[in-house]
Amino acid sequence: MKDSSNSITKRSEDFSQWYLDVIDSADMAEHAPVRGCMIIKPYGYAIWENIQKVLDAKFKEKGVQNAYFPLLIPESFMTKEADHIEGFAPECATVTRVGSKKLEEDYIIRPTSETIIYDTFAKWLESYRDLPLLINQWCNVMRWELRPRLFLRTSEFLWQEGHTCHYTSEEADNFAREMLEVYKDFQQDFMATPVIAGEKTESERFAGALRTYTVEAMMQDGKAVQNGTSHFFGTGFASHFGVEFLDKDNQLKNPATTSWGVSTRMIGSLIMTHSDDLGLVLPPKIAPIQVVIVPFLSNKEDQNKEVLEKVNQIEIDLKKIGVATKLDKRDMRFGEKMFEWEKKGVPVRLEFGPKDMAKNQCVLARRDTGEKTVVNLDNLTQEVSDLLDKIQTNLFDRALKYQKEKTVEVTTWEEFTKAIEEGNFVVANYDGTKETEKKIKEELKATTRCIPFEIEQNVSGKCVYSGNEAKVRVIFGRSY
């Protein structure tokens, strides 16, 4: 059996191993006996369910409807858009037989569903009255992964992919940005993860997109995780797939389209944003268990009965106000339970024992700071609810402070190199060429994360690498 108190590598020693240890000790996921795939265990999956619940409601508020499209895509579909096939072909798992019978045409397992969805939209869309067409699906996709990493990069992952058609390019582009805003708000308000929203440079765009918008989060090692993207295709994709509508003027036209998605990768980002050397730390708004009640039990049966009656009541009271509460009555040592819930990142631990009984009080221990407060039971529900809010805010503020501290503006290549090597996000002038991006990547393993919306793009000056005239101000960083 594992020594439960010492099984997590320190972040400062080996960040990668720490990440895997946190996942393992919180019982979230494990590698599957299938190349690059993972098994999402109940505790990890419960986080995904919470993510789905919140996002799904947000999509529906925007008028988006869910549907379901086939897992398999005829291989010929993928070749209709040249950039798209080039981007995905080498990662496509391909079905070539059923039982022992060879198929006439091979099918690929969807790496993303643009091709089959556009083929369908071509049938669904008839008139300008059908616009906008706003569709989403929650599903599994597959992109073969040679260097898998739980949640962050797996051959199969779970995601949602939204696909929409619009009357004008302007409307489509706005919608793509609106959905990015949904992702940003969700990550900031629920995941307590500050993100930088912006546009990808040309070479980092989704295969076939005219514009790719992204939200980028900074991990505790200074590296970036791309936490969600939203693409604007103009009318190009629709045209390749024959998606048309009859306009008011009786002309057939191609709609402008978008697609946007987030995946189980967000869980990896969540872990690396908030967790510490004791294990997982979860923001209350996304935690499967927000409060765990751990009673102090003794060998006196009468006393235990009273304690258990009281904590039962506390559980009922907290559930009544909508707090996801778990009462841990297991026959185990207090310390063992404490470590377990700590490693699982439960935001608040409520301790209650015989001594508290007389004083009508309990202890609330915060997972984020370790701080303990004694609280009168008469005010308990209010105190717990306030504390959960406080933890949610603290986690966001803490992560934001870190991100700000580790984002530096530079003007020289020397500063740039140093800042990247010290694990920062680096804001710098860039000449907009693929060549420069390629060189920087080769030399420093840093890539353009995005052209941030919030940074003034009234650029003058020289590119930090080439010295040529700068086109944009970009955030560079190393990334997962």
Added chain:
Amino acid sequence: MKDSSNSITKRSEDFSQWYLDVIDSADMAEHAPVRGCMIIKPYGYAIWENIQKVLDAKFKEKGVQNAYFPLLIPESFMTKEADHIEGFAPECATVTRVGSKKLEEDYIIRPTSETIIYDTFAKWLESYRDLPLLINQWCNVMRWELRPRLFLRTSEFLWQEGHTCHYTSEEADNFAREMLEVYKDFQQDFMATPVIAGEKTESERFAGALRTYTVEAMMQDGKAVQNGTSHFFGTGFASHFGVEFLDKDNQLKNPATTSWGVSTRMIGSLIMTHSDDLGLVLPPKIAPIQVVIVPFLSNKEDQNKEVLEKVNQIEIDLKKIGVATKLDKRDMRFGEKMFEWEKKGVPVRLEFGPKDMAKNQCVLARRDTGEKTVVNLDNLTQEVSDLLDKIQTNLFDRALKYQKEKTVEVTTWEEFTKAIEEGNFVVANYDGTKETEKKIKEELKATTRCIPFEIEQNVSGKCVYSGNEAKVRVIFGRSY
């Protein structure tokens, strides 16, 4: 454009075509450009979401936790249980390459996940303290289908599969039956579909199971749909996959296991149970839209404004009491809207026009009976809520009456033949041999549906087919 009022074939003319017409005219699903697969359109998918919401809550009440296992299964896993591989191998879509690279071992797309889940359970399960282990996943599965039929039989379908491990065989068998009870209650209480619960005969069992329990529903053509199954494996499956726990006596033992599932096929059953020659009929408790408000609009703008203000308020009031309400303000003829919602099976249509304004009333039209009632707006929410209950009950009662009328008990082969050919469920004595089942299937295309729990199994007498001594009393029928 389709003539919206006459596009549905009559049930009496061609039941199969009627079924497809209902799906098409309600805009629920369509065939995909992938052999045997379907695209579930938003209206069909919304029904699946409602099904998931209710069932998922019921599973969680039983202590079941959701998780996610890989889509792909190493082909070698399937061969570990001889019956299991024999049952599924010919239908397995197989991945043999990624991009242009051949794989070292081929992977099959899960037709069901016992093999990969048991491989995982072998790692998860350590001690008797870990029991029971109750896991479920919602996912897509694939069983290649040569004669596909929307919802009922598709190469890919959506389902849930529960997999559990228990300390004793008795506990596992009880749990398998408990989950069947969950399915039965769900179908009767929410889908308004009466089902017959029972055990499958040996030849109809799930590949590898010791016992398969089933719920069977009768369609309006007298044919059966198997709407859900629950399997008891004893310790056999666990033993094949090395799933063991350390018992109190320090011995390693195999747990007894179960699996159970329902799928999008239930939507096919829902359609064929309740719908009529006008289109889809949905039970209120599962309908994406329970009440559609269709205002009568005129060419007088002032009047329209008043009408729209009132129906807006009605929409708000109904939503407030939890009724899924849609206000149809589109600029279309009243009749056209009416037909559309009729074909979509919305349980209640609320009509409101200028004349109703003065009288403070509206009209409620029932989809199930066509009946219209004038209702005072002061009592509207209560009236609507009562009416939805009434429709729910009526649909169930109507389907149950039909099922009872079309279930006949016979003693002779002549009676049996006639009853089957007239499209009944037939209760008869049966000798329990595979041989007899096979012959009956060949001669009459009828199969054993189940050994019903509700029928006294104190059997004496002769088998209706062989004349040999009867072992059980079984329901026979033709099926989908």
